[in-house]
Amino acid sequence: QTVVTQEPSLTVSPGGTVTLTCASSTGAVTSGYYPNWFQQKPGQAPRALIYSTSNKHSWTPARFSGSLLGGKAALTLSGVQPEDEAEYYCLLYYTGTQGVFGGGTKLTVL
Amino acid sequence: QITLKESGPTLVKPTQTLTLTCTFSGFSLSTSGVGVGWIRQPPGKALEWLALVYWDGDKRYSPSLKSRLTITKDTSKNQVVLTMTNMDPVDTATYYCAHVNWDLRIFFNYWGQGTLVTVSS
Numbered sequence: 371q372t373v374v375t376q377e378p379s380l381t382v383s384p385g386g387t388v389t390l391t392c393a394s395s396t397g398a399v400t401s402g403y404y405p406n407w408f409q410q411k412p413g414q415a416p417r418a419l420i421y422s423t424s425n426k427h428s429w430t431p432a433r434f435s436g437s438l439l440g441g442k443a444a445l446t447l448s449g450v451q452p453e454d455e456a457e458y459y460c461l462l463y464y465t466g467t468q469g470v471f472g473g474g475t476k477l478t479v480l
Numbered sequence: 481q482i483t484l485k486e487s488g489p490t491l492v493k494p495t496q497t498l499t500l501t502c503t504f505s506g507f508s509l510s511t512s513g514v515g516v517g518w519i520r521q522p523p524g525k526a527l528e529w530l531a532l533v534y535w536d537g538d539k540r541y542s543p544s545l546k547s548r549l550t551i552t553k554d555t556s557k558n559q560v561v562l563t564m565t566n567m568d569p570v571d572t573a574t575y576y577c578a579h580v581n582w583d584l585r586i587f588f589n590y591w592g593q594g595t596l597v598t599v600s601s
Contacts, residue, residue, distance in 0.1 A: 371544065404585040408527075415576060415591040416527065422585040459527050461587055468540045469587060471519075471527040 372396060374462050376472035381480050382450045390475045391442040392460030398441035403462040405443035407436055410457045410474075419458075420445060447477075455479040482506035484516070484577050484592035491598050492567050498597060502560040502577030506590075509535055509555045515580030516560040517588060518551065520573040528573075533560055534582060569599045 373395040382388040407420040420436035460472040488500035517532035531551040550563045578588035
C-alpha cells in the first residue's frame with residue numbers, strides 16, 4: 371500500500387518562511403506524480419493551492435509556491451500571515467492507478 | 481462558475497449500502513479532460529481519495545476500497561453517483577466530490593461543501 375508522508379505539524383512566526391514536504395513510500399517524488407497541494411481550515415472544505423508541482427491557481431496568494439526538493443514535493447510559504455494557520459495536504463497521482471493524499475501538516479502561526 | 485454539491489443520507493446502518501450523488505454545474509462531464517472525484521475525511525483525520533470518473537468513462541478506485549465502491553456518471557443530469565457497500569462505523573466521514581482537469585493535471589480545484597455520513601445502528 372502506497373503511503374504519502376508529510377510533517378505532522380510545523381510552527382512558524384508571522385512574516386517568516388516555512389517549507390512543508392511530501393514524500394512517497396515508492397521513492398523520489400518527480401513531476402510525473404503531479405503534486406497538488408490543498409489548504410483546509412476547520413469546518414471548511416479543502417481549497418486547492420498548487421497543481422502539477424508548482425502551478426498556482428488564480429486565487430492562490432503569491433506567498434505560496436510549490437517545488438521539488440530533495441526527492442520530495444514541497445510547499446513553501448514566504449511572509450506567513452496569521453490566516454495561513456491551517457491544515458495542508460499534498461496529493462500525489464500514481465499513473466494508471468490512483469491518487470493518494472498525505473496525512474496532512476498542521477501549520478501553526480505563532 | 482463551477483459548483484458541486486453532495487447529497488445523500490446522513491445516517492446509514494452497518495452493512496447497508498451508501499449511495500451519494502454529486503450534482504454539479506458550470507462544466508460538462510462530456511468535455512474532454514474533465515473528471516469528477518470523491519474524497520472522504522473521517523472526523524479529525526486526513527483526506528482519503530476514493531474514486532474518480534473521467535469524461536471518457538475511465539474510472540479509478542482506491543485499491544483498498546475498490547471492492548466496495550462503484551462510481552457512475554450521468555452526463556445528461558450533470559451528476560456523478562458513488563455507491564459504497566457493506567458500510568461500517570469506520571466509514572463515518574464527510575464525503576466530498578470535486579472537479580478534475582486532467583489536461584492540466586489539476587486535481588480537485590473545485591469542491592462541494594461535503595456531506596457528513598454517520599454509520600451507526
